[in-house]
Amino acid sequence: MERIPILRMGDFLLVTIQVDMHDELAITLQDDLSERISKTSARGVLIDISALDMVDSFIGRMIGTISGLSKIMDAETVLVGMQPAVAITLVELGLTLPGVITALNVERGMNLLRERVQSE
Amino acid sequence: MNVLKSGSQAVRIEQDVVLARQTARKLAVEAGLRLVDQTKLVTAASELARNTVVYGRGGDMDWELLEDERRKGLRLTFRDQGPGIADMKLAMTDGWTSGSGLGLGLTGAKRLVDDFSVESAPGEGTRVMICKWT
Numbered sequence: 001m002e003r004i005p006i007l008r009m010g011d012f013l014l015v016t017i018q019v020d021m022h023d024e025l026a027i028t029l030q031d032d033l034s035e036r037i038s039k040t041s042a043r044g045v046l047i048d049i050s051a052l053d054m055v056d057s058f059i060g061r062m063i064g065t066i067s068g069l070s071k072i073m074d075a076e077t078v079l080v081g082m083q084p085a086v087a088i089t090l091v092e093l094g095l096t097l098p099g100v101i102t103a104l105n106v107e108r109g110m111n112l113l114r115e116r117v118q119s120e
Numbered sequence: 121m122n123v124l125k126s127g128s129q130a131v132r133i134e135q136d137v138v139l140a141r142q143t144a145r146k147l148a149v150e151a152g153l154r155l156v157d158q159t160k161l162v163t164a165a166s167e168l169a170r171n172t173v174v175y176g177r178g179g180d181m182d183w184e185l186l187e188d189e190r191r192k193g194l195r196l197t198f199r200d201q202g203p204g205i206a207d208m209k210l211a212m213t214d215g216w217t218s219g220s221g222l223g224l225g226l227t228g229a230k231r232l233v234d235d236f237s238v239e240s241a242p243g244e245g246t247r248v249m250i251c252k253w254t
Contacts, residue, residue, distance in 0.1 A: 053162070
């Protein structure tokens with residue numbers, strides 16, 4: 001079955017979404033990620049969506065769920081790399097991703113995660 | 121208004137939603153829509169295609185590449201033979217959903233395009249048309 005790879009970088013997990021996500025793939029990612037957080041005791045999750053050329057309400061909801069889920073499991077989620085056209089569309093669609101922390105790129109996202117984990 | 125090109129494709133299963141998005145993107149580029157407008161149209165198409173699969177029990181997407189004196193456009197029509205929408209006013213309310221969604225599908229799609237129309241009656245399926253112009 002098709003899967004989105006989850007890479008481990010120290011205390012953090014890195015997910016780079018590079019395929020046009022269908023709904024089942026999004027749900028599989030949710031399951032895989034919660035399992036990996038539990039197994040690795042990861043403190044943070046970085047989701048890179050710079051390769052996604054659109055985010056609809058389904059994918060948006062999945063991102064929100066992952067963020068909420070990881071919070072319950074004591075890990076922070078940062079969403080990075082959203083393309084400007086995608087951001088404009090999301091806002092107009094009415095999806096503002098409440099509770100999801102975002103950063104412009106992977107580097108800034110990593111810094112943000114480190115800060116948040118250290119300050120705890 | 122001239123129809124430069126037209127076609128149709130099935131929207132039956134979940135994977136068809138991805139295919140509908142890809143077709144919409146290709147045609148939006150061909151129509152000459154700018155990137156933000158392409159993204160809006162593709163996102164609206166994704167919402168409507170999912171509605172067709174989930175609520176309409178599958179259907180089709182018709183596409184037409186249009187041209188008038190000043191501009192080009194892409195029109196997409198999603199039609200299904202599903203249960204239809206009983207209360208249109210309710211269905212067009214932000215945040216209302218009959219299923220497990222966020223309730224942004226129809227209203228969100230409407231906000232993302234230039235022209236929008238929906239026809240539906242209980243037991244007679246649903247037909248949603250969207251259009252974006254250059």
